Amino acid sequence: MEQIISSDFKLGILGGGQLGKMLTLAASNWDVNTYVLDPSDSCPSAPTCTKLVVGDFNCFSTVYDFGKNLDMITIEIENVNLDALIKLKSEGKKVYPCPKKLAIIKDKGLQKEFYEKNGFPTSKFQLFESENEIKDLVKSGAISLPFVQKLRKEGYDGKGVKIVKSQDDLNDLLVGKSLIEDKVEVYKELSVIVARSVNGEIKCFPLVEMEFNPTANLVEFLICPANVADSVEKKAEKLAIDLVEALEYEGILAVEMFLDKDDNILINEVAPRTHNSGHHTIESIFTSQYEQQLRAIFGFPLGSTELKIPSIMINVLGEPNYEGKVLYSGLMKCMEVDGAKFHIYGKKITKPYRKMGHITILDKDINKAREKAEFIKENLKVIA
Amino acid sequence: MEQIISSDFKLGILGGGQLGKMLTLAASNWDVNTYVLDPSDSCPSAPTCTKLVVGDFNCFSTVYDFGKNLDMITIEIENVNLDALIKLKSEGKKVYPCPKKLAIIKDKGLQKEFYEKNGFPTSKFQLFESENEIKDLVKSGAISLPFVQKLRKEGYDGKGVKIVKSQDDLNDLLVGKSLIEDKVEVYKELSVIVARSVNGEIKCFPLVEMEFNPTANLVEFLICPANVADSVEKKAEKLAIDLVEALEYEGILAVEMFLDKDDNILINEVAPRTHNSGHHTIESIFTSQYEQQLRAIFGFPLGSTELKIPSIMINVLGEPNYEGKVLYSGLMKCMEVDGAKFHIYGKKITKPYRKMGHITILDKDINKAREKAEFIKENLKVIA
Numbered sequence: 114m115e116q117i118i119s120s121d122f123k124l125g126i127l128g129g130g131q132l133g134k135m136l137t138l139a140a141s142n143w144d145v146n147t148y149v150l151d152p153s154d155s156c157p158s159a160p161t162c163t164k165l166v167v168g169d170f171n172c173f174s175t176v177y178d179f180g181k182n183l184d185m186i187t188i189e190i191e192n193v194n195l196d197a198l199i200k201l202k203s204e205g206k207k208v209y210p211c212p213k214k215l216a217i218i219k220d221k222g223l224q225k226e227f228y229e230k231n232g233f234p235t236s237k238f239q240l241f242e243s244e245n246e247i248k249d250l251v252k253s254g255a256i257s258l259p260f261v262q263k264l265r266k267e268g269y270d271g272k273g274v275k276i277v278k279s280q281d282d283l284n285d286l287l288v289g290k291s292l293i294e295d296k297v298e299v300y301k302e303l304s305v306i307v308a309r310s311v312n313g314e315i316k317c318f319p320l321v322e323m324e325f326n327p328t329a330n331l332v333e334f335l336i337c338p339a340n341v342a343d344s345v346e347k348k349a350e351k352l353a354i355d356l357v358e359a360l361e362y363e364g365i366l367a368v369e370m371f372l373d374k375d376d377n378i379l380i381n382e383v384a385p386r387t388h389n390s391g392h393h394t395i396e397s398i399f400t401s402q403y404e405q406q407l408r409a410i411f412g413f414p415l416g417s418t419e420l421k422i423p424s425i426m427i428n429v430l431g432e433p434n435y436e437g438k439v440l441y442s443g444l445m446k447c448m449e450v451d452g453a454k455f456h457i458y459g460k461k462i463t464k465p466y467r468k469m470g471h472i473t474i475l476d477k478d479i480n481k482a483r484e485k486a487e488f489i490k491e492n493l494k495v496i497a
Numbered sequence: 498m499e500q501i502i503s504s505d506f507k508l509g510i511l512g513g514g515q516l517g518k519m520l521t522l523a524a525s526n527w528d529v530n531t532y533v534l535d536p537s538d539s540c541p542s543a544p545t546c547t548k549l550v551v552g553d554f555n556c557f558s559t560v561y562d563f564g565k566n567l568d569m570i571t572i573e574i575e576n577v578n579l580d581a582l583i584k585l586k587s588e589g590k591k592v593y594p595c596p597k598k599l600a601i602i603k604d605k606g607l608q609k610e611f612y613e614k615n616g617f618p619t620s621k622f623q624l625f626e627s628e629n630e631i632k633d634l635v636k637s638g639a640i641s642l643p644f645v646q647k648l649r650k651e652g653y654d655g656k657g658v659k660i661v662k663s664q665d666d667l668n669d670l671l672v673g674k675s676l677i678e679d680k681v682e683v684y685k686e687l688s689v690i691v692a693r694s695v696n697g698e699i700k701c702f703p704l705v706e707m708e709f710n711p712t713a714n715l716v717e718f719l720i721c722p723a724n725v726a727d728s729v730e731k732k733a734e735k736l737a738i739d740l741v742e743a744l745e746y747e748g749i750l751a752v753e754m755f756l757d758k759d760d761n762i763l764i765n766e767v768a769p770r771t772h773n774s775g776h777h778t779i780e781s782i783f784t785s786q787y788e789q790q791l792r793a794i795f796g797f798p799l800g801s802t803e804l805k806i807p808s809i810m811i812n813v814l815g816e817p818n819y820e821g822k823v824l825y826s827g828l829m830k831c832m833e834v835d836g837a838k839f840h841i842y843g844k845k846i847t848k849p850y851r852k853m854g855h856i857t858i859l860d861k862d863i864n865k866a867r868e869k870a871e872f873i874k875e876n877l878k879v880i881a
Contacts, residue, residue: 118841119823138522141545144843161525163544399836399859408832417835421805421859439503449798452783457502459528475783475805 117411119144124407125183126150127170128190129158131458131468132387135395136189137161139403150179157458173197180206187364187410191219191385192267209311209410210364210385217360218385222265222292228380231359233352235380236371238294240265244286247293251283256293258282265290297379301372303339304390305353306402310409311363315354318398318405318418320346321390323369334486335426336479337393345376352378365406367391389428393473396454397424422452422475425486429470429495431463437497439463447489452476469495501795503528508791509567510534511554512574513542515842515852516771519779520573521545523787534563541842557581564590571748571794575603575769576651593695593794594748594769601744602769606649606676612764615743617736619764620755622678624649628670631677635667640677642666649674681763685756687723688774689737690786694793695747699738702782702789702802704730705774707753718870719810720863721777729760736762749790751775773812777857780838781808806836806859809870813854813879815847821881823847831873836860846881853879 116122124140126133129151137147137158149162150170159165168175170190176197180186185207186198198212217223228235239256241247250256258280264273264287275287276296302325306318322339323332339346353368360366367388369381391402400408400416408415431439439461447453452475460469472489476482500506508524510517513535521531521542533546534554543549552559554574560581564570569591570582582596601607612619623640625631634640642664648657648671659671660680686709690702706723707716723730737752744750751772753765775786784792784800792799815823823845831837836859844853856873860866 116824118825118828119843119845134525138525141518141522142838142840144541144544144841146544157528160530160547161545413829414833416832419835440500441502444502445797448792448800451801451803454526456526457528459503461503 117143117145122146123148123163123183123185125180125186126158126162127176127179127186127188127193129153129156129162129165130189131157131456131470133158133189134161134458135392135401135403135456136187136387136406137163139401139407142404143407145407148179148183150176155459155461157460160459170194177201180208185209185410187406188215188386191215195219207410210362210366214360214362215385218383220265221263221382222290224382225292225294227360233356233359233380234378236261236294236297238292240290240292242290244288244291247286247291248283259296260293261296262287262291262293265292297371298373299371300374301339301341302381303341303345303349303370303372303378304335304388305349305368305370306365306388306391306394306405307350307353307357307368308365308402308405308409308415309357309362310415311412314415315357316405316415316418317350317353318391318394318402319420320349321393323390332389332426332428333490334483335390335393336483337397337424337426338420340479341372342376345372345378348376348378352380356380356383364409365391365402389468389471392456392471393424393426394418395456396473396475397422422477423479423482424473424475425479425482426471426473427486427490428468429457429472429493431465431467431469431495433465435495435497436464437462439469440496442494442496443492447472447493450474450485450489452482453485453489463495463497501527501529506530507532507547507567507569509564509570510542510546511560511563511570511572511577513537513540513546513549514573515541515840515854517542517573518545518842519776519785519840520571520771520787520790521547523785523791526788527791529791532563532567534560539843539845541844544843554578561585564592569593569794571790572599572770575599579603591794594746594750598744598746599769602767604649605647605766606674608766609676609678611744617740617743617764618762620645620679620681622676624674624676626674628672628675631670631675632667643680644677645680646671646675646677649676681755682757683755684758685723685725686765687725687729687733687754687756687762688719688772689733689752689754690749690772690775690778690789691734691737691741691752692749692786692789692793692799693741693746694799695796698799699741700789700799700802701734701737702775702778702786703804704733705777707774716773716810716812717874718867719774719777720867721781721808721810722804724863725756726760729756729762732760732762736764740764740767748793749775749786773852773855776840776855777808777810778802779840780857780859781806806861807863807866808857808859809863809866810855810857811870811874812852813841813856813877815849815851815853815879817849819879819881820848821846823853824880826878826880827876831856831877834858834869834873836866837869837873847879851879 134157146163326333367384457470513533518541530547710717751768841854
């Protein structure tokens with residue numbers, strides 16, 4: 114096998130946001146060279162990668178030129194130019210995950226069709242070319258409220274998703290190709306991060322439970338391990354494993370699920386990369402999702418996903434009414450909290466609800482972790 | 498307070514070896530800019546720091562010029578130009594640890610005198626201007642064998658230390674200013690890493706036990722927590738705390754100790770920085786020694802030093818008969834070991850006994866951790 118560690122091996126990463134940053138830090142532990150492509154020269158990965166290439170990861174020639182001198186290419190964001198990745202792969206470059214699988218996942222319509230075709234539980238859905246088709250069908254009575262509209266492409270962090278409850282909501286449907294799906298009565302939102310290595314080895318991280326902030330539609334608390342019955346955890350894990358196998362997927366896949374009151378699980382959607390719901394793995398689990406991604410795509414044995422210490426992860430979001438040069442207010446007080454691990458991504462400009470960092474609170478007693486998380490949530494403010 | 502995190506604040510680090518690298522990685526988690534001074538442009542910190550300045554950290558003007566444009570200066574190696582640090586400090590720069598304390602610590606003669614004067618237990622010693630003085634006193638019968646000779650300055654990793662047991666050993670005494678001390682009957686070697694913040698807050702990491710390789714005189718296994726009576730742990734901790742208080746020290750101090758069969762503890766020596774015996778803190782403890790160093794010198798509250806999971810740390814050393822471009826043999830097999838965390842420093846050239854990396858093996862059962870450590874020790878070879 115070629116030597117990847119402490120060598121001239123070059124790993125390319127499309128995207129230099131916080132997920133890219135944490136991946137480069139994991140690579141640094143093994144002395145692996147990372148080349149990052151991002152439109153911003155001050156992206157979070159800029160100071161941590163071996164070399165930053167400034168450019169648009171949606172541009173065919175930029176991605177192709179970036180990749181052709183590297184040994185392997187992976188992603189930290191799925192909205193990238195797939196044609197360039199397909200061409201690179203056809204020329205023998207190692208590209209993980211496979212761009213054809215990315216094509217299925219980054220189009221939520223194709224994703225839902227894949228679930229349906231392969232017998233994976235997901236909410237009922239219909240695909241539409243435009244928002245007007247939806248309006249017409251509501252008018253004709255063929256569709257009834259409420260439902261959830263999702264753009265087929267480029268949604269993230271709650272963007273590209275709309276809950277349609279009233280006639281008023283119909284006036285500002287999302288514009289473009291979309292799908293609508295049944296609004297599920299959600300008891301809990303769950304996430305399983307699963308890794309499948311290029312050798313076919315599979316390991317799941319412990320199930321996590323996500324509590325959303327209803328205003329920002331962003332995760333507020335992420336709790337690991339999830340407070341659900343063992344049978345639910347086993348069922349969720351099996352779903353995630355069956356899914357990566359059905360996809361013949363290589364790398365980290367984040368599988369977001371809905372749990373209802375009767376312990377039924379539906380797949381909500383997946384992300385073909387490391388994920389916000391796996392940040393806590395850095396300190397809470399034996400192997401982080403970032404190290405696991407490297408192990409999976411390098412063909413190394415997957416690392417242990419055993420729990421070290423229970424944790425609650427909170428995102429550090431820009432306050433609603435501030436935009437400008439970032440200031441962290443209340444930081445000292447929060448740094449006193451035992452077991453709070455601070456991750457500041459390095460975005461110099463804060464915006465409302467922008468993800469500026471995250472904090473993982475470790476505590477053997479998950480109730481105490483929760484109290485600490487609430488304290489930090491109240492006291493740490495990202496202002497300008 | 499000035500903003501350190503996500504700002505233009507510049508932290509300078511003298512030395513870009515593995516300790517510097519791991520400090521820059523901790524700083525990256527908080528988006529703190531790190532400026533590293535090291536003679537080699539391919540030192541371990543080169544790819545991980547914000548900016549590397551290539552230069553000699555023993556040269557007055559190089560260190561002074563490096564420091565004068567930074568906000569704070571710390572070290573990862575003590576053999577640096579102290580006069581430049583003293584001048585920078587006199588001009589109002591923040592320099593931690595204080596260069597006057599460094600002057601005491603980097604001269605093992607002054608260090609021993611400090612212990613004696615302040616009532617800290619340490620082995621009996623005498624100072625000498627040259628090795629010939631020692632020979633004369635042995636000849637005259639004023640000193641008897643065995644004893645340990647230590648150069649007063651610039652010893653590290655077992656270099657600069659000689660155990661003198663026979664008349665033959667007298668023929669190759671270490672050359673230069675040195676001290677000799679009684680050879681202690683060591684039952685165990687212990688280490689306490691203690692942090693004292695610029696605000697005077699003090700926290701110790703759990704006691705660790707070091708097992709040495711007698712050939713290389715380097716740590717072979719580092720075991721955390723140490724297998725000693727609680728009373729020994731408490732006594733060792735108190736010693737470390739009393740010592741940082743007596744020194745009015747700021748930052749991380751590693752206190753190496755000898756334990757005899759009667760549970761007496763003697764201070765062997767200290768290192769005024771993060772230390773090999775604290776690598777395991779990255780995964781085994783709530784706060785790593787690198788993060789703690791930042792907290793201490795930034796004036797942040799110190800982090801929890803609670804144990805997460807017991808661990809054994811092994812150094813990855815260059816094999817005795819190899820020198821050249823590094824190759825890791827047996828790596829895949831060792832990567833299969835559950836809970837083994839690999840740190841490859843990024844030195845491109847291996848030399849006999851050179852520290853190329855370390856591995857921390859985590860296991861709730863310390864006996865299993867030991868079996869795993871032995872397996873890795875046998876199977877991972879650094880060759881060229």
